[in-house]
Amino acid sequence: MPQPAASKDLSPEKSTSGLLRGSSVVSGATLLSRVMGLARDIVFARFAGAGAAADAFFVAFKIPNFFRRLFAEGAFAQAFVPVLAEYRQQGGIAAARALNDRVAGSLGGTLLLVTLFGVVCAPLVAGIFAFGWWWDGAEREKFALATDMLRITFPYLMLISLTGFAGAVLNSFDRFAVPALTPVLLNLVLIAAAVLATGWFEPPIMGLAWGVLVAGVVQLLFQVPFLIRAGLLPRPRWDWSHPGVRKILRLMGPAIFGVSVTQISLVLDTVLASFLPTGSISWLYFSDRLTELPLGVFGVAVATVILPSLSRQHMAGDPQRFRHTLDWALRCVTLISLPAAVALVVLAEPLLTTLFQYGRMTPWDMQMAAWSLRAYALGLLAFMLIKVLAPGYFARQDTYTPVRFGLIAISVKMVLSLAFVIPLNHYFRLGHMGLALATAAQAAVNAWLLYRGLRRDDVFRPEAGWIGFLVRLLLANLAMVALLALFLYLWPQWSEWTWWQRCWRMGVMVVAGGACYLATLWVCGMRARHFRPAS
Incomplete structure (x- = not known):
């Protein structure tokens, strides 16, 4: 543990008005990214549609993104930021930089090994995520296409995870705009790949796979000048014996379940959807993308900003400000998520038709995607609450309590997914909508358990005025x-x-x-x- 030391580099504790400014910066940058993401998906719908090739690409794209969200954005970020705040608080900027160097070396080396495994064993990895295609002989061609694209897209995991590490470092020093703007580059590159590169490949969808790889390189390189300017560019060192690295590893294990339960449930959706009719994975993809628009713009933005502040408040022994920060964050996401969820339910089909029904997309595709969008929207408030409540645990370096809640929620998700898709599908034709409903129910269970745990431990108490707020x-x-x-x-x-x-x-x-x-x-x-x- 670093010894206490004074440092001019330590910034003062941010007020909640500062959090509002930080959240506005992240929300604005994320809004631009999400708008470009919608433009990307509109281009995808026009060029790829919702057929077999599109299903194969979305699986090949989803696999590295799943691991990225699980480790780089989820468990890693939630474990790394509080530990970095602790080193910065107690050892000064020098101790924080030393930790960055060793985390960068250890993370980068591990990611390289994982990437090599994923490329070499692409059929095995694809078989886990799209088991239905491997199992069904009639779908083997689609499985082979997904495997070929996965060999191209899997290195994106290493590139975007290192990008996520760089973003976590910048966020820890209250530099939020650059990490929030970085995903815009992904969308720009993929749009360019769909418009310009698909004509050079056979099948054309392979151009999108290469676009994913190029986008990973561009996003990582974009972060480097800002790290240099802030004096935060790490000098990677392979050092698993460093106390901070070991502590991050200890915290990461439980955090994988604690913060990434939603991602795991979405993978279960993909596995089960591979047994459903062609187009199901694409319908779920487009409806999930619309649900993630308000979630990413507001829920993730607020969660990104409050985690460093909650970590500092906990280290400073200020439970009152800790509670006040959580209460402010909960009110903000509730104010936004409720009307967003209602609007997605009411406008599901017109919204999807406006955005995606062009080229290869048909009115039938829009009707099917609308059902899963409505189901996802029912869980939007819970999705946002998870983003805000989980930092209440991770800021206190408590990753073991959320893992228990995550296991319970995942169990609920698995039971409901099987119940909705397999037995009931024959009678009520829930299909992919049943997967979305199960995901919404899982999020509600997880959010409730997280909230109840914070109340039980007296870490959070709602401030006055909530009843009137909810009535309005x-x-x-x-x-x-x-x-x-x-x-x-x-x-x-x-x-x-x-x-x-x-x-x-x-x-x-x-x-x-x-x-x-x-x-x-x-x-x-x-x-x-x-x-x-x-x-």
């Missing part, structure tokens, strides 16, 4: 639903309109619905100052 939100959402239902009654034929006709109508509905929501909140007495917390 209920009234505002009811008013918004009434207005959106009126628009849908007046404009029922979305599939028959041109791109421009869909876009301006959807724009009117989104703006009018948002204005109605905010206006109702204002009439009910809610003001912006209620979300401008005191220092």
